[in-house]
C-alpha cells in the first residue's frame with residue numbers, strides 16, 4: 001500500500017514561516033554588514049562549489065544543524081554559542097525556513113532566514129565568491 005504523507009513540505013514550510021523572522025534579500029544584505037550577525041549557509045557543499053557562496057558565511061549542512069547547535073553535542077560548534085543573530089539561507093528559501101524554525105525551537109535566538117535564499121541574495125547584488133573544497137593529501 002502506498003504511503004500517505006499527511007503533512008507535506010508546504011505545510012511544514014508554512015508553519016515555519018509563520019513562526020520565524022523572514023528577511024528579504026536587501027534587508028539581509030544590509031544586516032550582514034553588522035558584526036553581530038552570522039549568515040549560516042545550510043546548502044550542501046556541492047551546491048556551494050557549483051554556485052558560490054556569501055563571503056564570510058558559516059557553512060553548516062542541514063544534516064548537522066542540531067548537532068552543531070547543541071552545546072551538549074560532541075559535534076557542537078562554538079559559533080552557535082555566540083551572542084549573535086543567526087540568519088539562515090539555502091538556495092531558494094525553503095530549507096532555510098525549516099532550519100531556522102528548528103534552531104529557534106532549540107533555543108537559538110535571535111534567528112531569521114532569507115526569503116528566496118542565495119538566488120535572491122545574488123540577484124539583489126549581494127556579494128558572492130567562488131569556493132572550492134580543500135584538496136586532501
Ligand SMILES: O=S(=O)([O-])[S-]
Pocket residue numbers: 090091092093094095096117
Ligand atoms: O533551497 S531550496 O529553497 O530550494 S530547499
